[in-house]
Amino acid sequence: MDQSTLGIIGLGVMGRSLALNLERHGFRVAGYDLDPEKTRRFEAGAAGRNLVPCASLEAFLAALERPRRILLMVPAGEPVDAALAALRPHLAPGDLLMDGGNSFFLDTERRAAELEAAGVLYLGVGVSGGEQGALRGPALMPGGPPEAWELVRPVFEAIAARVGDEPCVAYLGPRGAGHYVKMVHNGIEYADMQLIAEAYDLLHRGLGLNNAQLHEVFAAWNRGELESYLMEITAAIFAKTDPETGAAVVDLILDEAGQKGTGKWASQNALDLGAPIPTLAAAVESRLLSARREERLAVSQVLTGPAPQMSADPQEVAATVGDALYAAKVCAYAQGFALLRQASQEYDYRLNLSDIARIWRGGCILRAHLLEDVRRAFDRAPDLPNLMLDPGFAAALNERQAALRRVVALTAASGIPALAFSSALGYYDAYRSARLPANLTQAQRDYFGAHTYRRVDKEGVFHTDW
Numbered sequence: 429m430d431q432s433t434l435g436i437i438g439l440g441v442m443g444r445s446l447a448l449n450l451e452r453h454g455f456r457v458a459g460y461d462l463d464p465e466k467t468r469r470f471e472a473g474a475a476g477r478n479l480v481p482c483a484s485l486e487a488f489l490a491a492l493e494r495p496r497r498i499l500l501m502v503p504a505g506e507p508v509d510a511a512l513a514a515l516r517p518h519l520a521p522g523d524l525l526m527d528g529g530n531s532f533f534l535d536t537e538r539r540a541a542e543l544e545a546a547g548v549l550y551l552g553v554g555v556s557g558g559e560q561g562a563l564r565g566p567a568l569m570p571g572g573p574p575e576a577w578e579l580v581r582p583v584f585e586a587i588a589a590r591v592g593d594e595p596c597v598a599y600l601g602p603r604g605a606g607h608y609v610k611m612v613h614n615g616i617e618y619a620d621m622q623l624i625a626e627a628y629d630l631l632h633r634g635l636g637l638n639n640a641q642l643h644e645v646f647a648a649w650n651r652g653e654l655e656s657y658l659m660e661i662t663a664a665i666f667a668k669t670d671p672e673t674g675a676a677v678v679d680l681i682l683d684e685a686g687q688k689g690t691g692k693w694a695s696q697n698a699l700d701l702g703a704p705i706p707t708l709a710a711a712v713e714s715r716l717l718s719a720r721r722e723e724r725l726a727v728s729q730v731l732t733g734p735a736p737q738m739s740a741d742p743q744e745v746a747a748t749v750g751d752a753l754y755a756a757k758v759c760a761y762a763q764g765f766a767l768l769r770q771a772s773q774e775y776d777y778r779l780n781l782s783d784i785a786r787i788w789r790g791g792c793i794l795r796a797h798l799l800e801d802v803r804r805a806f807d808r809a810p811d812l813p814n815l816m817l818d819p820g821f822a823a824a825l826n827e828r829q830a831a832l833r834r835v836v837a838l839t840a841a842s843g844i845p846a847l848a849f850s851s852a853l854g855y856y857d858a859y860r861s862a863r864l865p866a867n868l869t870q871a872q873r874d875y876f877g878a879h880t881y882r883r884v885d886k887e888g889v890f891h892t893d894w
Contacts, residue, residue: 431493432458445562459489486795495522521547542555549576554610558790565589567792568597571606589791613692622711651799656796666701705763706851733843751831756852762815782806
């Protein structure tokens with residue numbers, strides 16, 4: 429019997445879609461799932477295709493060519509450890525295990541070290557693009573031993589999304605580098621989504637635009653410098669009606685945003701590293717606030733604020749919001765890429781930021797016109813400490829910072845929450861300030877805790893007897 433090039437454990441939506449993608453590109457794929465129903469569904473779709481459904485783990489392992497290449501598409505956390513425990517007794521030195529879920533990067537580091545002792549290779553692979561990306565071409569972010577990458581490089585380059593002639597996949601670095609990059613991708617994604625939501629809130633609740641008008645505004649933005657997958661689907665969302673009620677679907681959705689943890693991990697790790705990412709963190713906090721819906725409903729009857737009222741020309745305001753959205757997105761990307769740079773140094777990942785921007789241009793949720801400019805910025809200056817220092821982005825921010833200020837002022841005057849817009853402006857102003865009020869903070873620390881301070885006029889460390 430012909431052996432399979434690669435095996436997938438976990439035949440849910442993502443695993444099944446990746447299997448079909450692999451098969452379409454000429455690879456024979458074995459599939460196994462603990463849930464017999466998912467295996468049966470995989471088998472039903474295997475007719476006439478180079479897919480091998482396996483009813484047991486033993487049959488699955490026997491179906492693979494050696495060294496065996498196994499991709500886990502199971503939920504992050506305990507399910508990954510359980511799958512590894514089941515596989516470990518059957519593995520031989522040189523076999524390759526890959527985790528394609530949204531695993532925490534330190535878990536990937538731990539698992540890689542444990543398997544290395546047995547001679548088994550391990551890749552943590554960030555996969556972005558959702559079901560359609562997995563099926564048609566995702567962005568792939570592998571990290572681990574270089575020899576493990578070479579074992580699957582032709583496979584991954586074949587199935588990844590493409591921008592021009594370039595596949596949206598690259599070897600990113602050792603150990604947990606791939607999952608770290610995916611974590612930051614999702615953190616930036618959270619920020620991008622929250623900024624879009626706040627722009628919607630200002631235009632809808634503040635300016636009074638209806639869904640048809642919102643569709644036109646977002647569709648127009650998507651034809652310009654704000655072009656992105658998230659902008660594209662946002663425009664489409666405003667045009668969708670519910671067949672049962674005839675109402676806009678977006679108006680029927682409960683205002684509680686869920687999350688799976690990657691954005692939170694990015695914020696937590698940034699605090700551990702001392703990396704400021706206020707807009708990414710604000711997006712996580714906005715989702716947490718949305719989840720407190722019952723409290724918000726009760727408090728809305730107690731606390732007061734201004735009624736949203738705007739007399740300005742709608743087209744003018746929409747143009748201002750578009751400029752502000754671009755500026756805020758640049759600030760969010762700057763924070764995310766600065767975090768990647770700092771983590772690369774902390775964990776010795778040796779990340780290539782230009783490569784990361786390049787592979788994010790297609791397939792993934794973040795894909796956007798902006799990422800080509802990000803790639804070029806890091807091509808010009810690989811050691812660039814912050815995107816806002818790139819001459820092109822600096823000029824764009826200088827041109828649009830007034831719009832960002834106006835939007836933050838409009839949301840404040842209208843009582844419309846804008847945690848992401850406000851944090852982006854705060855980050856911009858803090859980063860460009862030659863002097864911050866931290867001198868007072870340090871004086872306070874020295875006053876109550878004798879923490880000492882440095883001076884602007886002398887070298888050394890000082891303490892005052894306050």
